[in-house]
Every structure is written in structure tokens, then in C-alpha cells.
Amino acid sequence: MIQIVETTIDHQQLLQAVSSHQSGAVVLFLGNTREFTGERQTTFLSYECYPEMALRKLEALREEAIRKFGLLDVAMVHRVGQVDLGETSVAIAVSSAHRRPAFEAGNWLIDTLKKVVPIWKKEIWADGSTEWVHPDSESQTTDSR
Amino acid sequence: MIQIVETTIDHQQLLQAVSSHQSGAVVLFLGNTREFTGERQTTFLSYECYPEMALRKLEALREEAIRKFGLLDVAMVHRVGQVDLGETSVAIAVSSAHRRPAFEAGNWLIDTLKKVVPIWKKEIWADGSTEWVHPDSESQTTDSR
Amino acid sequence: MKILLFAGLKEAIGDEELEIRVEGRTVAEVKAELATRFPEVENLVRRSHFAVGQDYVSDSFRFETTPDEIALIPPVSGG
Amino acid sequence: MKILLFAGLKEAIGDEELEIRVEGRTVAEVKAELATRFPEVENLVRRSHFAVGQDYVSDSFRFETTPDEIALIPPVSGG
Numbered sequence: 001m002i003q004i005v006e007t008t009i010d011h012q013q014l015l016q017a018v019s020s021h022q023s024g025a026v027v028l029f030l031g032n033t034r035e036f037t038g039e040r041q042t043t044f045l046s047y048e049c050y051p052e053m054a055l056r057k058l059e060a061l062r063e064e065a066i067r068k069f070g071l072l073d074v075a076m077v078h079r080v081g082q083v084d085l086g087e088t089s090v091a092i093a094v095s096s097a098h099r100r101p102a103f104e105a106g107n108w109l110i111d112t113l114k115k116v117v118p119i120w121k122k123e124i125w126a127d128g129s130t131e132w133v134h135p136d137s138e139s140q141t142t143d144s145r
Numbered sequence: 146m147i148q149i150v151e152t153t154i155d156h157q158q159l160l161q162a163v164s165s166h167q168s169g170a171v172v173l174f175l176g177n178t179r180e181f182t183g184e185r186q187t188t189f190l191s192y193e194c195y196p197e198m199a200l201r202k203l204e205a206l207r208e209e210a211i212r213k214f215g216l217l218d219v220a221m222v223h224r225v226g227q228v229d230l231g232e233t234s235v236a237i238a239v240s241s242a243h244r245r246p247a248f249e250a251g252n253w254l255i256d257t258l259k260k261v262v263p264i265w266k267k268e269i270w271a272d273g274s275t276e277w278v279h280p281d282s283e284s285q286t287t288d289s290r
Numbered sequence: 291m292k293i294l295l296f297a298g299l300k301e302a303i304g305d306e307e308l309e310i311r312v313e314g315r316t317v318a319e320v321k322a323e324l325a326t327r328f329p330e331v332e333n334l335v336r337r338s339h340f341a342v343g344q345d346y347v348s349d350s351f352r353f354e355t356t357p358d359e360i361a362l363i364p365p366v367s368g369g
Numbered sequence: 370m371k372i373l374l375f376a377g378l379k380e381a382i383g384d385e386e387l388e389i390r391v392e393g394r395t396v397a398e399v400k401a402e403l404a405t406r407f408p409e410v411e412n413l414v415r416r417s418h419f420a421v422g423q424d425y426v427s428d429s430f431r432f433e434t435t436p437d438e439i440a441l442i443p444p445v446s447g448g
């Protein structure tokens with residue numbers, strides 16, 4: 001299950017998608033909009049993506065993780081558009097027979113997603129300013145969530 | 146939120162319990178009854194606990210994890226009694242500002258729970274035999290989930 | 291003094307509690323008596339830990355004359 | 370050839386696509402022209418990657434005469 005959605009992510013659906021009688025371990029990761037980055041206050045985030053390529057990259061990551069970590073299944077859903085405080089922008093569910101690979105894969109998937117999947121976040125700060133986040137620059141916010 | 150329950154674990158409730166406007170990352174771990182252990186087939190599992198001590202230990206683990214990993218919150222629910230194939234015996238939800246500590250804490254909590262919390266699992270095998278699991282013995286099943 | 295039993299110990303000994311003298315003795319001494327009385331669970335008793343007042347104690351721990359609730363905790367397997 | 374723009378690049382250049390000659394040139398050469406035409410995003414262009422047919426290509430990649438869909442991907446920040 002790989003999706004890009006414009007409304008609330010239903011994590012129950014991800015858990016169901018990856019669960020079976022063989023999945024002794026299921027790990028779900030949720031990335032949510034956080035109110036404070038240091039002292040700066042966020043009003044909301046807005047995400048944009050390159051849809052066809054983002055879906056292709058998510059599917060490739062899914063297949064690579066299943067192979068690399070010996071998983072049973074992976075589901076990934078990313079939301080685009082406005083994501084309010086406390087709401088989920090990305091959900092990753094991983095299932096495996098044993099718990100270790102499920103944790104390792106969940107960690108690897110979100111790390112890798114943040115590096116290669118063409119999705120961008122815009123900060124709408126409480127002071128009224130806005131900022132596209134393009135990491136690894138002196139002049140721009142880097143994302144450390 | 147620390148609970149020992151006798152019916153289905155509501156993971157939605159755990160996610161809500163740990164989520165806030167500061168929780169940029171939420172990790173949920175579910176331990177489910179797996180049908181096969183190698184070639185052996187399980188019909189269901191049955192869990193027993195020492196209730197007062199199990200709750201005390203779970204609460205102590207929760208507090209230790211929050212301190213050790215700098216978390217926002219932890220919720221842990223363990224089910225006792227019969228847990229059928231594919232159903233959840235333990236759910237752990239962890240929230241933090243950033244993702245790394247959330248993954249590390251989830252991993253540490255389930256590892257440590259399995260070592261110190263007085264809860265025991267009985268295998269009801271498909272061949273009709275039953276077996277209490279007391280790990281680290283040559284003569285008994287060790288748990289590797 | 292009654293001690294609480296669980297899981298494989300409870301099943302093997304056939305009761306959820308057991309009467310044994312603990313006052314003034316060490317955990318190691320009480321375990322030795324249990325192994326003698328229940329040779330079929332000697333191995334499991336050796337690998338078990340006592341909990342007093344719901345906290346684990348080591349084999350060198352000496353029970354008070356009026357101890358709190360005592361339980362014999364076989365290796366755990368929750369999760 | 371039209372190339373797709375996103376996020377900070379789209380906002381700075383003011384359009385979601387851009388006409389530029391790519392046929393037979395390398396990614397590095399096209400980036401150099403972009404930096405000249407849009408000096409305000411020189412830094413961001415340098416840190417961006419081209420995708421051809423929705424796969425990343427390196428700076429030494431040379432565009433075909435009739436390439437697939439081309440996009441200029443600024444550093445990503447999903448998650």
C-alpha cells in the first residue's frame with residue numbers, strides 16, 4: 001500500500017494492510033506537525049510533491065526495504081497540502097516475523113524517504129513568514145524531525 | 146497510560162494518549178500472535194501475569210524510558226488470557242519531538258519488557274501440546290519475536 | 291510464609307501458592323529447599339528470581355522476619 | 370524543452386515549468402545556464418538534481434535529443 005493523499009491519514013488502514021498471521025511484529029511510524037522548532041512557532045505545514053515520481057520512489061523504497069530487511073510487508077502514505085499542528089504528514093507501517101527488522105526498517109524507511117522522495121515541506125510560521133524547506137543549506141532551515 | 150487488559154487492545158487509544166502538538170514523531174510497536182515458529186504451528190497463545198508487579202514494572206519502564214531518551218510520553222498495554230493468531234498481545238506507543246529517540250525507545254522498551262516484566266506466555270501448539278515459555282533454557286522454547 | 295507461584299512453576303507444583311519457611315533465610319537457602327522438595331522443577335527454580343514487595347531481590351538477599359508479599363518469578367516471556 | 374519546477378524553485382522562478390534547451394547538453398551545462406538566467410536561485414539550482422523519466426540523473430548525464438519528462442528537483446523535505 002503506497003499512497004499520496006490530500007486528507008487525514010487513516011493509520012488503522014496501514015496497520016491492517018501489513019498485518020497477517022505471520023506478522024509477529026508491526027511497527028508504525030507517524031510524522032506529525034510539531035508546533036515548535038527551537039523557539040520558532042509553526043502555524044501549519046504545507047506539502048507539495050511531484051506525484052508520479054514520488055509514488056514511484058515510495059514503491060521502490062517499499063520493495064527495497066522488504067528485500068533488505070526480510071519484511072513481510074510495508075505500507076507508506078504521505079499527505080500533501082495543509083497539515084495542521086498535531087496532524088500526521090507521513091505514516092509508515094512495517095511488518096515482519098520478528099521485531100528487530102521491523103524497527104530497523106521503519107527507521108531506514110523514514111530516513112531514506114526524507115532523502116530521496118520528491119516531496120517538499122513549507123513552513124508557515126506564526127510570525128506570518130513562510131519558507132520552503134530545502135535541507136543542507138546555511139541559509140535554509142534543515143529538517144531534523 | 147499503562148494497562149493490563151483481557152480483551153482486544155485498542156491501539157488508537159495508545160496513539161491518542163501519547164500525541165500532542167509537540168510530538169513530531171510517534172512510534173507504535175505491536176507484538177502479535179504469529180502462526181509459525183520455524184515449522185511448529187501455534188493455535189493461540191495464552192498470557193498470565195503477576196498483576197500488581199507487572200503494572201509497577203511497566204510504570205517504572207515508562208518513566209525510565211521518558212528520562213533516558215528524552216521522550217514526551219509512553220503508553221504500554223499488555224493483554225492477558227487467550228490471544229488468537231494475528232491479534233495483539235502487547236502495544237507500545239512512544240512520542241518525542243524527533244524521530245530517532247522514538248525508534249530507539251520503542252526498541253528498548255519491548256526488549257526490556259521481555260526481560261523484566263512478570264508476564265508469561267503459554268504456547269498452545271496445533272499438535273495439541275502446550276508449553277509455558279521460560280526463556281534461556283536448553284529444554285524450553287526461547288522467544289525470539 | 292506463603293509464596294506466590296506463576297506459569298510453569300504453578301503448573302508443575304500444582305498450586306498458585308506454596309507454604310515454606312523464609313524468615314531469616316537467604317533466597318539461595320529457600321531455593322535449595324524448593325529444589326529438594328520439588329526436584330522436577332529444580333532447573334526452573336534455579337533460573338527463577340524472588341520478588342519481595344513486588345521488587346526483584348538477588349540470591350544473597352535475606353528475608354526479614356515479617357516480609358512483604360513474596361513471589362517466585364520464573365523467567366518471563368511477555369511481549 | 371520544458372522542465373518541471375517545484376517548491377522553492379517554482380516560487381522563486383515564478384512558474385511551474387520553464388523552457389530551456391537541454392538536447393545534447395549535460396546536466397551541468399543546463400544548470401550553469403539556469404544559474405546565469407536566475408542568479409537569485411544559483412545556490413538552490415546547484416544543490417538540485419535533475420530527474421529524467423522520473424529517475425535521478427547525475428551532473429555528468431547528457432540529455433538525449435528527445436528526452437522523457439524532465440524535472441528539476443530541489444533538495445527534498447518530505448516526512
